[in-house]
Amino acid sequence: MDHVFQPEPRLQDFAEHLRQHRGNPEGTIKKKLTHIHSFLAFIGAQHRFMRPLLLTDIDDFLMECSRRYARTTTADISCSLRSYLRFLLATGELSSDLAPSVVTPVIRRYEQPLRALPWDDVRRILAAIDRNTPTGLRDYTVLLLMSSYGLGAGEVIRLTLDDIDWQAATLSVMRPKTGVAFVLPLLPALAEALVSYLKHGRPRRALTRHVFLSMRAPHHPLSASSAIRHMLVGHARTAGVTAAYLGSHVLRHTHACRQMEQETSPKVLSDILGHRSPESLSAYVRIATEQLRQLPLPVPR
CATH class of the missing domain: 1.10.150 (DNA polymerase; domain 1)
Structure with a gap:
Protein backbone atom coordinates (compact mmCIF):
# COMPACT_ATOMS: atom_id res chain seq x y z
CA MET A 1 0.00 0.00 0.00
CA VAL A 102 -12.49 -2.69 10.36
CA VAL A 103 -13.53 -4.56 13.50
CA THR A 104 -16.86 -3.52 15.00
CA PRO A 105 -18.06 -4.35 18.53
CA VAL A 106 -20.79 -6.97 18.46
CA ILE A 107 -24.16 -5.44 19.34
CA ARG A 108 -26.94 -7.97 19.71
CA ARG A 109 -30.22 -6.67 18.39
CA TYR A 110 -32.51 -5.55 21.21
CA GLU A 111 -30.04 -6.74 23.87
CA GLN A 112 -31.31 -3.85 25.98
CA PRO A 113 -34.98 -2.93 26.20
CA LEU A 114 -36.00 0.47 24.92
CA ARG A 115 -37.00 2.98 27.58
CA ALA A 116 -40.66 3.72 28.20
CA LEU A 117 -42.79 5.28 30.92
CA PRO A 118 -46.00 3.98 32.47
CA TRP A 119 -48.97 5.70 30.79
CA ASP A 120 -50.09 7.16 34.12
CA ASP A 121 -46.71 8.89 34.46
CA VAL A 122 -47.21 10.52 31.06
CA ARG A 123 -50.57 11.84 32.24
CA ARG A 124 -49.00 13.17 35.43
CA ILE A 125 -46.30 14.99 33.48
CA LEU A 126 -48.83 16.61 31.13
CA ALA A 127 -51.09 17.58 34.04
CA ALA A 128 -48.16 19.21 35.87
CA ILE A 129 -47.43 21.68 33.07
CA ASP A 130 -48.57 25.22 33.85
CA ARG A 131 -50.59 26.22 30.76
CA ASN A 132 -51.10 29.75 32.04
CA THR A 133 -47.74 30.75 30.56
CA PRO A 134 -46.57 30.86 26.92
CA THR A 135 -43.76 28.42 27.71
CA GLY A 136 -46.19 26.04 29.39
CA LEU A 137 -48.54 26.15 26.39
CA ARG A 138 -45.64 25.34 24.07
CA ASP A 139 -44.27 22.51 26.22
CA TYR A 140 -47.69 20.96 26.75
CA THR A 141 -48.39 20.93 23.01
CA VAL A 142 -44.97 19.45 22.18
CA LEU A 143 -45.20 16.64 24.73
CA LEU A 144 -48.85 15.93 23.87
CA LEU A 145 -47.91 15.58 20.19
CA MET A 146 -45.11 13.17 21.00
CA SER A 147 -47.09 11.01 23.40
CA SER A 148 -50.23 10.95 21.22
CA TYR A 149 -48.60 10.21 17.86
CA GLY A 150 -45.26 8.66 18.82
CA LEU A 151 -43.39 11.41 17.00
CA GLY A 152 -39.67 11.84 17.51
CA ALA A 153 -38.08 15.11 18.58
CA GLY A 154 -36.76 15.75 15.07
CA GLU A 155 -40.23 15.46 13.59
CA VAL A 156 -41.80 17.83 16.11
CA ILE A 157 -39.21 20.61 15.90
CA ARG A 158 -39.46 20.61 12.08
CA LEU A 159 -43.21 21.24 12.03
CA THR A 160 -44.27 24.46 10.31
CA LEU A 161 -47.56 26.35 10.18
CA ASP A 162 -47.99 25.08 6.61
CA ASP A 163 -48.05 21.49 7.90
CA ILE A 164 -51.37 22.07 9.66
CA ASP A 165 -54.45 21.73 7.46
CA TRP A 166 -57.28 23.06 9.60
CA GLN A 167 -59.99 22.37 7.03
CA ALA A 168 -59.01 18.74 6.50
CA ALA A 169 -58.03 18.36 10.18
CA THR A 170 -54.69 16.78 9.28
CA LEU A 171 -51.05 17.19 10.23
CA SER A 172 -48.25 16.63 7.70
CA VAL A 173 -45.03 15.24 9.14
CA MET A 174 -41.63 14.73 7.53
CA ARG A 175 -39.27 11.94 8.59
CA PRO A 176 -35.90 13.69 9.15
CA LYS A 177 -33.86 10.56 8.36
CA THR A 178 -35.60 9.50 5.16
CA GLY A 179 -37.33 12.66 3.94
CA VAL A 180 -40.58 10.68 3.63
CA ALA A 181 -43.75 12.70 4.33
CA PHE A 182 -46.95 11.29 5.81
CA VAL A 183 -50.26 12.69 7.05
CA LEU A 184 -51.88 12.17 10.45
CA PRO A 185 -55.41 13.01 11.54
CA LEU A 186 -55.45 16.08 13.77
CA LEU A 187 -57.09 14.73 16.92
CA PRO A 188 -59.46 17.13 18.73
CA ALA A 189 -57.30 17.34 21.87
CA LEU A 190 -54.24 18.13 19.73
CA ALA A 191 -56.14 20.70 17.69
CA GLU A 192 -57.31 22.42 20.89
CA ALA A 193 -53.76 22.48 22.30
CA LEU A 194 -52.34 23.86 19.03
CA VAL A 195 -54.97 26.60 18.80
CA SER A 196 -54.35 27.66 22.39
CA TYR A 197 -50.57 27.73 21.87
CA LEU A 198 -50.76 29.59 18.55
CA LYS A 199 -53.13 32.22 19.98
CA HIS A 200 -51.61 32.75 23.41
CA GLY A 201 -48.14 31.16 23.44
CA ARG A 202 -46.28 31.43 20.13
CA PRO A 203 -44.45 34.77 19.72
CA ARG A 204 -46.48 36.92 17.31
CA ARG A 205 -43.56 38.66 15.63
CA ALA A 206 -41.53 35.56 14.84
CA LEU A 207 -39.88 35.66 11.41
CA THR A 208 -40.11 31.92 10.87
CA ARG A 209 -43.06 29.65 10.10
CA HIS A 210 -41.81 26.91 12.39
CA VAL A 211 -44.45 26.06 14.96
CA PHE A 212 -42.32 25.66 18.07
CA LEU A 213 -39.94 28.49 18.95
CA SER A 214 -37.71 29.63 21.76
CA MET A 215 -39.43 32.08 24.07
CA ARG A 216 -36.55 34.55 24.04
CA ALA A 217 -35.97 37.01 21.20
CA PRO A 218 -35.17 36.56 18.36
CA HIS A 219 -37.47 33.51 18.81
CA HIS A 220 -35.59 31.01 16.68
CA PRO A 221 -37.00 27.51 16.02
CA LEU A 222 -36.14 24.73 18.45
CA SER A 223 -33.13 23.20 16.75
CA ALA A 224 -32.11 20.09 18.67
CA SER A 225 -33.56 17.13 20.54
CA SER A 226 -31.77 18.36 23.66
CA ALA A 227 -34.41 21.12 23.94
CA ILE A 228 -37.12 18.45 24.09
CA ARG A 229 -35.14 16.44 26.63
CA HIS A 230 -34.74 19.43 28.96
CA MET A 231 -38.44 20.16 28.56
CA LEU A 232 -39.41 16.60 29.51
CA VAL A 233 -36.98 16.33 32.41
CA GLY A 234 -38.13 19.63 33.91
CA HIS A 235 -41.83 18.80 33.83
CA ALA A 236 -41.21 15.24 35.04
CA ARG A 237 -39.42 16.69 38.05
CA THR A 238 -42.39 18.97 38.74
CA ALA A 239 -44.75 16.01 38.48
CA GLY A 240 -42.61 13.89 40.79
CA VAL A 241 -41.97 11.34 38.04
CA THR A 242 -38.61 9.60 38.27
CA ALA A 243 -37.11 7.24 35.71
CA ALA A 244 -33.70 5.79 34.96
CA TYR A 245 -33.78 7.47 31.56
CA LEU A 246 -35.72 10.50 30.31
CA GLY A 247 -34.41 11.12 26.81
CA SER A 248 -36.24 12.71 23.90
CA HIS A 249 -37.39 9.29 22.57
CA VAL A 250 -39.06 8.12 25.79
CA LEU A 251 -42.51 9.33 24.76
CA ARG A 252 -42.15 7.69 21.35
CA HIS A 253 -41.37 4.34 22.97
CA THR A 254 -44.16 4.85 25.49
CA HIS A 255 -46.63 5.51 22.69
CA ALA A 256 -45.58 2.30 20.93
CA CYS A 257 -46.08 0.26 24.09
CA ARG A 258 -49.47 1.85 24.71
CA GLN A 259 -50.64 1.08 21.18
CA MET A 260 -49.52 -2.53 21.44
CA GLU A 261 -51.39 -2.89 24.73
CA GLN A 262 -54.49 -1.71 22.86
CA GLU A 263 -53.83 -4.32 20.14
CA THR A 264 -53.20 -1.84 17.34
CA SER A 265 -52.32 -3.58 14.07
CA PRO A 266 -48.52 -4.04 13.81
CA LYS A 267 -48.64 -2.78 10.20
CA VAL A 268 -50.49 0.40 11.18
CA LEU A 269 -48.22 1.06 14.16
CA SER A 270 -45.11 0.37 12.08
CA ASP A 271 -46.28 2.90 9.48
CA ILE A 272 -46.92 5.55 12.14
CA LEU A 273 -43.51 5.04 13.72
CA GLY A 274 -41.80 5.06 10.32
CA HIS A 275 -40.35 1.55 10.52
CA ARG A 276 -39.49 -0.24 7.30
CA SER A 277 -40.76 -3.52 8.70
CA PRO A 278 -43.30 -4.54 11.38
CA GLU A 279 -40.51 -6.80 12.72
CA SER A 280 -38.99 -3.66 14.25
CA LEU A 281 -41.82 -3.73 16.80
CA SER A 282 -40.28 -6.74 18.54
CA ALA A 283 -38.28 -4.30 20.68
CA TYR A 284 -41.52 -2.86 22.03
CA VAL A 285 -42.91 -6.34 22.61
CA ARG A 286 -40.03 -6.89 25.00
CA ILE A 287 -40.98 -3.78 26.96
CA ALA A 288 -44.62 -4.81 27.15
CA THR A 289 -43.59 -8.26 28.36
CA GLU A 290 -41.56 -6.77 31.18
CA GLN A 291 -44.49 -4.55 32.17
CA LEU A 292 -46.77 -7.60 32.36
CA ARG A 293 -44.64 -8.95 35.20
CA GLN A 294 -46.04 -6.20 37.43
CA LEU A 295 -49.64 -7.31 36.91
CA PRO A 296 -51.39 -9.88 39.17
CA LEU A 297 -51.84 -12.41 36.37
CA PRO A 298 -53.44 -15.76 37.30
CA VAL A 299 -51.02 -18.67 37.26
CA PRO A 300 -52.40 -21.84 35.58
CA ARG A 301 -52.46 -24.86 37.88
Missing part, protein backbone atom coordinates in the same frame (compact mmCIF):
# COMPACT_ATOMS: atom_id res chain seq x y z
CA ASP A 2 1.54 3.28 -1.13
CA HIS A 3 -0.92 5.79 0.28
CA VAL A 4 0.52 8.42 2.61
CA PHE A 5 -2.22 9.72 4.88
CA GLN A 6 -2.62 13.49 4.79
CA PRO A 7 -3.41 15.49 7.97
CA GLU A 8 -6.16 17.51 6.22
CA PRO A 9 -8.19 15.23 3.91
CA ARG A 10 -11.03 16.47 1.74
CA LEU A 11 -13.79 16.20 4.32
CA GLN A 12 -15.97 18.52 2.30
CA ASP A 13 -15.76 16.13 -0.65
CA PHE A 14 -16.59 13.27 1.69
CA ALA A 15 -19.62 15.17 2.97
CA GLU A 16 -20.80 15.79 -0.58
CA HIS A 17 -20.28 12.10 -1.38
CA LEU A 18 -22.48 11.12 1.57
CA ARG A 19 -25.11 13.63 0.51
CA GLN A 20 -25.24 12.96 -3.22
CA HIS A 21 -24.29 9.29 -3.56
CA ARG A 22 -25.28 7.76 -0.24
CA GLY A 23 -28.41 9.84 0.35
CA ASN A 24 -27.48 10.53 3.99
CA PRO A 25 -29.48 13.25 5.80
CA GLU A 26 -27.62 16.25 7.18
CA GLY A 27 -27.70 14.96 10.76
CA THR A 28 -26.00 11.72 9.75
CA ILE A 29 -23.43 13.58 7.66
CA LYS A 30 -22.57 15.84 10.59
CA LYS A 31 -22.18 12.84 12.89
CA LYS A 32 -19.90 10.98 10.46
CA LEU A 33 -17.74 14.05 9.89
CA THR A 34 -17.36 14.41 13.67
CA HIS A 35 -16.22 10.78 13.90
CA ILE A 36 -13.71 11.20 11.07
CA HIS A 37 -12.42 14.46 12.53
CA SER A 38 -11.70 12.59 15.79
CA PHE A 39 -9.92 9.87 13.85
CA LEU A 40 -7.75 12.38 12.00
CA ALA A 41 -6.93 14.17 15.24
CA PHE A 42 -5.86 10.84 16.76
CA ILE A 43 -3.65 10.05 13.74
CA GLY A 44 -2.17 13.54 13.80
CA ALA A 45 -1.37 13.37 17.52
CA GLN A 46 0.57 10.17 16.89
CA HIS A 47 2.37 11.69 13.86
CA ARG A 48 1.19 8.69 11.84
CA PHE A 49 0.19 10.75 8.81
CA MET A 50 3.87 10.76 7.81
CA ARG A 51 3.64 7.14 6.67
CA PRO A 52 1.08 4.94 4.86
CA LEU A 53 -2.15 4.30 6.73
CA LEU A 54 -2.22 0.89 8.37
CA LEU A 55 -4.98 -1.22 9.85
CA THR A 56 -3.15 -1.05 13.17
CA ASP A 57 -3.73 2.72 13.15
CA ILE A 58 -7.46 2.14 12.83
CA ASP A 59 -7.43 -0.61 15.46
CA ASP A 60 -5.56 1.62 17.92
CA PHE A 61 -8.10 4.40 17.39
CA LEU A 62 -11.07 2.08 17.92
CA MET A 63 -9.44 0.60 21.02
CA GLU A 64 -9.14 4.13 22.41
CA CYS A 65 -12.81 4.72 21.55
CA SER A 66 -13.84 1.53 23.33
CA ARG A 67 -12.20 2.79 26.52
CA ARG A 68 -14.10 6.08 26.34
CA TYR A 69 -17.49 5.21 24.87
CA ALA A 70 -20.22 2.60 25.04
CA ARG A 71 -20.13 -0.30 22.59
CA THR A 72 -22.98 1.16 20.58
CA THR A 73 -21.11 4.44 20.11
CA THR A 74 -17.88 2.65 19.16
CA ALA A 75 -19.82 0.54 16.66
CA ASP A 76 -21.27 3.75 15.17
CA ILE A 77 -17.77 5.24 14.84
CA SER A 78 -16.60 2.03 13.15
CA CYS A 79 -19.40 2.38 10.61
CA SER A 80 -18.31 5.95 9.84
CA LEU A 81 -14.73 4.81 9.39
CA ARG A 82 -15.72 2.09 6.94
CA SER A 83 -17.70 4.63 4.95
CA TYR A 84 -14.73 7.01 4.86
CA LEU A 85 -12.28 4.29 3.84
CA ARG A 86 -14.55 3.24 0.97
CA PHE A 87 -14.66 6.88 -0.12
CA LEU A 88 -10.85 7.10 -0.09
CA LEU A 89 -10.67 3.92 -2.17
CA ALA A 90 -13.23 5.22 -4.69
CA THR A 91 -11.37 8.52 -5.10
CA GLY A 92 -7.99 6.80 -5.55
CA GLU A 93 -6.52 8.02 -2.26
CA LEU A 94 -6.24 4.44 -1.04
CA SER A 95 -4.90 1.60 -3.13
CA SER A 96 -6.32 -1.18 -0.94
CA ASP A 97 -9.80 -1.67 0.51
CA LEU A 98 -9.40 -1.49 4.29
CA ALA A 99 -13.11 -1.13 5.06
CA PRO A 100 -13.97 -4.87 5.36
CA SER A 101 -11.18 -5.32 7.92
Whole structure:
Protein backbone atom coordinates (compact mmCIF):
# COMPACT_ATOMS: atom_id res chain seq x y z
CA MET A 1 0.00 0.00 0.00
CA ASP A 2 1.54 3.28 -1.13
CA HIS A 3 -0.92 5.79 0.28
CA VAL A 4 0.52 8.42 2.61
CA PHE A 5 -2.22 9.72 4.88
CA GLN A 6 -2.62 13.49 4.79
CA PRO A 7 -3.41 15.49 7.97
CA GLU A 8 -6.16 17.51 6.22
CA PRO A 9 -8.19 15.23 3.91
CA ARG A 10 -11.03 16.47 1.74
CA LEU A 11 -13.79 16.20 4.32
CA GLN A 12 -15.97 18.52 2.30
CA ASP A 13 -15.76 16.13 -0.65
CA PHE A 14 -16.59 13.27 1.69
CA ALA A 15 -19.62 15.17 2.97
CA GLU A 16 -20.80 15.79 -0.58
CA HIS A 17 -20.28 12.10 -1.38
CA LEU A 18 -22.48 11.12 1.57
CA ARG A 19 -25.11 13.63 0.51
CA GLN A 20 -25.24 12.96 -3.22
CA HIS A 21 -24.29 9.29 -3.56
CA ARG A 22 -25.28 7.76 -0.24
CA GLY A 23 -28.41 9.84 0.35
CA ASN A 24 -27.48 10.53 3.99
CA PRO A 25 -29.48 13.25 5.80
CA GLU A 26 -27.62 16.25 7.18
CA GLY A 27 -27.70 14.96 10.76
CA THR A 28 -26.00 11.72 9.75
CA ILE A 29 -23.43 13.58 7.66
CA LYS A 30 -22.57 15.84 10.59
CA LYS A 31 -22.18 12.84 12.89
CA LYS A 32 -19.90 10.98 10.46
CA LEU A 33 -17.74 14.05 9.89
CA THR A 34 -17.36 14.41 13.67
CA HIS A 35 -16.22 10.78 13.90
CA ILE A 36 -13.71 11.20 11.07
CA HIS A 37 -12.42 14.46 12.53
CA SER A 38 -11.70 12.59 15.79
CA PHE A 39 -9.92 9.87 13.85
CA LEU A 40 -7.75 12.38 12.00
CA ALA A 41 -6.93 14.17 15.24
CA PHE A 42 -5.86 10.84 16.76
CA ILE A 43 -3.65 10.05 13.74
CA GLY A 44 -2.17 13.54 13.80
CA ALA A 45 -1.37 13.37 17.52
CA GLN A 46 0.57 10.17 16.89
CA HIS A 47 2.37 11.69 13.86
CA ARG A 48 1.19 8.69 11.84
CA PHE A 49 0.19 10.75 8.81
CA MET A 50 3.87 10.76 7.81
CA ARG A 51 3.64 7.14 6.67
CA PRO A 52 1.08 4.94 4.86
CA LEU A 53 -2.15 4.30 6.73
CA LEU A 54 -2.22 0.89 8.37
CA LEU A 55 -4.98 -1.22 9.85
CA THR A 56 -3.15 -1.05 13.17
CA ASP A 57 -3.73 2.72 13.15
CA ILE A 58 -7.46 2.14 12.83
CA ASP A 59 -7.43 -0.61 15.46
CA ASP A 60 -5.56 1.62 17.92
CA PHE A 61 -8.10 4.40 17.39
CA LEU A 62 -11.07 2.08 17.92
CA MET A 63 -9.44 0.60 21.02
CA GLU A 64 -9.14 4.13 22.41
CA CYS A 65 -12.81 4.72 21.55
CA SER A 66 -13.84 1.53 23.33
CA ARG A 67 -12.20 2.79 26.52
CA ARG A 68 -14.10 6.08 26.34
CA TYR A 69 -17.49 5.21 24.87
CA ALA A 70 -20.22 2.60 25.04
CA ARG A 71 -20.13 -0.30 22.59
CA THR A 72 -22.98 1.16 20.58
CA THR A 73 -21.11 4.44 20.11
CA THR A 74 -17.88 2.65 19.16
CA ALA A 75 -19.82 0.54 16.66
CA ASP A 76 -21.27 3.75 15.17
CA ILE A 77 -17.77 5.24 14.84
CA SER A 78 -16.60 2.03 13.15
CA CYS A 79 -19.40 2.38 10.61
CA SER A 80 -18.31 5.95 9.84
CA LEU A 81 -14.73 4.81 9.39
CA ARG A 82 -15.72 2.09 6.94
CA SER A 83 -17.70 4.63 4.95
CA TYR A 84 -14.73 7.01 4.86
CA LEU A 85 -12.28 4.29 3.84
CA ARG A 86 -14.55 3.24 0.97
CA PHE A 87 -14.66 6.88 -0.12
CA LEU A 88 -10.85 7.10 -0.09
CA LEU A 89 -10.67 3.92 -2.17
CA ALA A 90 -13.23 5.22 -4.69
CA THR A 91 -11.37 8.52 -5.10
CA GLY A 92 -7.99 6.80 -5.55
CA GLU A 93 -6.52 8.02 -2.26
CA LEU A 94 -6.24 4.44 -1.04
CA SER A 95 -4.90 1.60 -3.13
CA SER A 96 -6.32 -1.18 -0.94
CA ASP A 97 -9.80 -1.67 0.51
CA LEU A 98 -9.40 -1.49 4.29
CA ALA A 99 -13.11 -1.13 5.06
CA PRO A 100 -13.97 -4.87 5.36
CA SER A 101 -11.18 -5.32 7.92
CA VAL A 102 -12.49 -2.69 10.36
CA VAL A 103 -13.53 -4.56 13.50
CA THR A 104 -16.86 -3.52 15.00
CA PRO A 105 -18.06 -4.35 18.53
CA VAL A 106 -20.79 -6.97 18.46
CA ILE A 107 -24.16 -5.44 19.34
CA ARG A 108 -26.94 -7.97 19.71
CA ARG A 109 -30.22 -6.67 18.39
CA TYR A 110 -32.51 -5.55 21.21
CA GLU A 111 -30.04 -6.74 23.87
CA GLN A 112 -31.31 -3.85 25.98
CA PRO A 113 -34.98 -2.93 26.20
CA LEU A 114 -36.00 0.47 24.92
CA ARG A 115 -37.00 2.98 27.58
CA ALA A 116 -40.66 3.72 28.20
CA LEU A 117 -42.79 5.28 30.92
CA PRO A 118 -46.00 3.98 32.47
CA TRP A 119 -48.97 5.70 30.79
CA ASP A 120 -50.09 7.16 34.12
CA ASP A 121 -46.71 8.89 34.46
CA VAL A 122 -47.21 10.52 31.06
CA ARG A 123 -50.57 11.84 32.24
CA ARG A 124 -49.00 13.17 35.43
CA ILE A 125 -46.30 14.99 33.48
CA LEU A 126 -48.83 16.61 31.13
CA ALA A 127 -51.09 17.58 34.04
CA ALA A 128 -48.16 19.21 35.87
CA ILE A 129 -47.43 21.68 33.07
CA ASP A 130 -48.57 25.22 33.85
CA ARG A 131 -50.59 26.22 30.76
CA ASN A 132 -51.10 29.75 32.04
CA THR A 133 -47.74 30.75 30.56
CA PRO A 134 -46.57 30.86 26.92
CA THR A 135 -43.76 28.42 27.71
CA GLY A 136 -46.19 26.04 29.39
CA LEU A 137 -48.54 26.15 26.39
CA ARG A 138 -45.64 25.34 24.07
CA ASP A 139 -44.27 22.51 26.22
CA TYR A 140 -47.69 20.96 26.75
CA THR A 141 -48.39 20.93 23.01
CA VAL A 142 -44.97 19.45 22.18
CA LEU A 143 -45.20 16.64 24.73
CA LEU A 144 -48.85 15.93 23.87
CA LEU A 145 -47.91 15.58 20.19
CA MET A 146 -45.11 13.17 21.00
CA SER A 147 -47.09 11.01 23.40
CA SER A 148 -50.23 10.95 21.22
CA TYR A 149 -48.60 10.21 17.86
CA GLY A 150 -45.26 8.66 18.82
CA LEU A 151 -43.39 11.41 17.00
CA GLY A 152 -39.67 11.84 17.51
CA ALA A 153 -38.08 15.11 18.58
CA GLY A 154 -36.76 15.75 15.07
CA GLU A 155 -40.23 15.46 13.59
CA VAL A 156 -41.80 17.83 16.11
CA ILE A 157 -39.21 20.61 15.90
CA ARG A 158 -39.46 20.61 12.08
CA LEU A 159 -43.21 21.24 12.03
CA THR A 160 -44.27 24.46 10.31
CA LEU A 161 -47.56 26.35 10.18
CA ASP A 162 -47.99 25.08 6.61
CA ASP A 163 -48.05 21.49 7.90
CA ILE A 164 -51.37 22.07 9.66
CA ASP A 165 -54.45 21.73 7.46
CA TRP A 166 -57.28 23.06 9.60
CA GLN A 167 -59.99 22.37 7.03
CA ALA A 168 -59.01 18.74 6.50
CA ALA A 169 -58.03 18.36 10.18
CA THR A 170 -54.69 16.78 9.28
CA LEU A 171 -51.05 17.19 10.23
CA SER A 172 -48.25 16.63 7.70
CA VAL A 173 -45.03 15.24 9.14
CA MET A 174 -41.63 14.73 7.53
CA ARG A 175 -39.27 11.94 8.59
CA PRO A 176 -35.90 13.69 9.15
CA LYS A 177 -33.86 10.56 8.36
CA THR A 178 -35.60 9.50 5.16
CA GLY A 179 -37.33 12.66 3.94
CA VAL A 180 -40.58 10.68 3.63
CA ALA A 181 -43.75 12.70 4.33
CA PHE A 182 -46.95 11.29 5.81
CA VAL A 183 -50.26 12.69 7.05
CA LEU A 184 -51.88 12.17 10.45
CA PRO A 185 -55.41 13.01 11.54
CA LEU A 186 -55.45 16.08 13.77
CA LEU A 187 -57.09 14.73 16.92
CA PRO A 188 -59.46 17.13 18.73
CA ALA A 189 -57.30 17.34 21.87
CA LEU A 190 -54.24 18.13 19.73
CA ALA A 191 -56.14 20.70 17.69
CA GLU A 192 -57.31 22.42 20.89
CA ALA A 193 -53.76 22.48 22.30
CA LEU A 194 -52.34 23.86 19.03
CA VAL A 195 -54.97 26.60 18.80
CA SER A 196 -54.35 27.66 22.39
CA TYR A 197 -50.57 27.73 21.87
CA LEU A 198 -50.76 29.59 18.55
CA LYS A 199 -53.13 32.22 19.98
CA HIS A 200 -51.61 32.75 23.41
CA GLY A 201 -48.14 31.16 23.44
CA ARG A 202 -46.28 31.43 20.13
CA PRO A 203 -44.45 34.77 19.72
CA ARG A 204 -46.48 36.92 17.31
CA ARG A 205 -43.56 38.66 15.63
CA ALA A 206 -41.53 35.56 14.84
CA LEU A 207 -39.88 35.66 11.41
CA THR A 208 -40.11 31.92 10.87
CA ARG A 209 -43.06 29.65 10.10
CA HIS A 210 -41.81 26.91 12.39
CA VAL A 211 -44.45 26.06 14.96
CA PHE A 212 -42.32 25.66 18.07
CA LEU A 213 -39.94 28.49 18.95
CA SER A 214 -37.71 29.63 21.76
CA MET A 215 -39.43 32.08 24.07
CA ARG A 216 -36.55 34.55 24.04
CA ALA A 217 -35.97 37.01 21.20
CA PRO A 218 -35.17 36.56 18.36
CA HIS A 219 -37.47 33.51 18.81
CA HIS A 220 -35.59 31.01 16.68
CA PRO A 221 -37.00 27.51 16.02
CA LEU A 222 -36.14 24.73 18.45
CA SER A 223 -33.13 23.20 16.75
CA ALA A 224 -32.11 20.09 18.67
CA SER A 225 -33.56 17.13 20.54
CA SER A 226 -31.77 18.36 23.66
CA ALA A 227 -34.41 21.12 23.94
CA ILE A 228 -37.12 18.45 24.09
CA ARG A 229 -35.14 16.44 26.63
CA HIS A 230 -34.74 19.43 28.96
CA MET A 231 -38.44 20.16 28.56
CA LEU A 232 -39.41 16.60 29.51
CA VAL A 233 -36.98 16.33 32.41
CA GLY A 234 -38.13 19.63 33.91
CA HIS A 235 -41.83 18.80 33.83
CA ALA A 236 -41.21 15.24 35.04
CA ARG A 237 -39.42 16.69 38.05
CA THR A 238 -42.39 18.97 38.74
CA ALA A 239 -44.75 16.01 38.48
CA GLY A 240 -42.61 13.89 40.79
CA VAL A 241 -41.97 11.34 38.04
CA THR A 242 -38.61 9.60 38.27
CA ALA A 243 -37.11 7.24 35.71
CA ALA A 244 -33.70 5.79 34.96
CA TYR A 245 -33.78 7.47 31.56
CA LEU A 246 -35.72 10.50 30.31
CA GLY A 247 -34.41 11.12 26.81
CA SER A 248 -36.24 12.71 23.90
CA HIS A 249 -37.39 9.29 22.57
CA VAL A 250 -39.06 8.12 25.79
CA LEU A 251 -42.51 9.33 24.76
CA ARG A 252 -42.15 7.69 21.35
CA HIS A 253 -41.37 4.34 22.97
CA THR A 254 -44.16 4.85 25.49
CA HIS A 255 -46.63 5.51 22.69
CA ALA A 256 -45.58 2.30 20.93
CA CYS A 257 -46.08 0.26 24.09
CA ARG A 258 -49.47 1.85 24.71
CA GLN A 259 -50.64 1.08 21.18
CA MET A 260 -49.52 -2.53 21.44
CA GLU A 261 -51.39 -2.89 24.73
CA GLN A 262 -54.49 -1.71 22.86
CA GLU A 263 -53.83 -4.32 20.14
CA THR A 264 -53.20 -1.84 17.34
CA SER A 265 -52.32 -3.58 14.07
CA PRO A 266 -48.52 -4.04 13.81
CA LYS A 267 -48.64 -2.78 10.20
CA VAL A 268 -50.49 0.40 11.18
CA LEU A 269 -48.22 1.06 14.16
CA SER A 270 -45.11 0.37 12.08
CA ASP A 271 -46.28 2.90 9.48
CA ILE A 272 -46.92 5.55 12.14
CA LEU A 273 -43.51 5.04 13.72
CA GLY A 274 -41.80 5.06 10.32
CA HIS A 275 -40.35 1.55 10.52
CA ARG A 276 -39.49 -0.24 7.30
CA SER A 277 -40.76 -3.52 8.70
CA PRO A 278 -43.30 -4.54 11.38
CA GLU A 279 -40.51 -6.80 12.72
CA SER A 280 -38.99 -3.66 14.25
CA LEU A 281 -41.82 -3.73 16.80
CA SER A 282 -40.28 -6.74 18.54
CA ALA A 283 -38.28 -4.30 20.68
CA TYR A 284 -41.52 -2.86 22.03
CA VAL A 285 -42.91 -6.34 22.61
CA ARG A 286 -40.03 -6.89 25.00
CA ILE A 287 -40.98 -3.78 26.96
CA ALA A 288 -44.62 -4.81 27.15
CA THR A 289 -43.59 -8.26 28.36
CA GLU A 290 -41.56 -6.77 31.18
CA GLN A 291 -44.49 -4.55 32.17
CA LEU A 292 -46.77 -7.60 32.36
CA ARG A 293 -44.64 -8.95 35.20
CA GLN A 294 -46.04 -6.20 37.43
CA LEU A 295 -49.64 -7.31 36.91
CA PRO A 296 -51.39 -9.88 39.17
CA LEU A 297 -51.84 -12.41 36.37
CA PRO A 298 -53.44 -15.76 37.30
CA VAL A 299 -51.02 -18.67 37.26
CA PRO A 300 -52.40 -21.84 35.58
CA ARG A 301 -52.46 -24.86 37.88
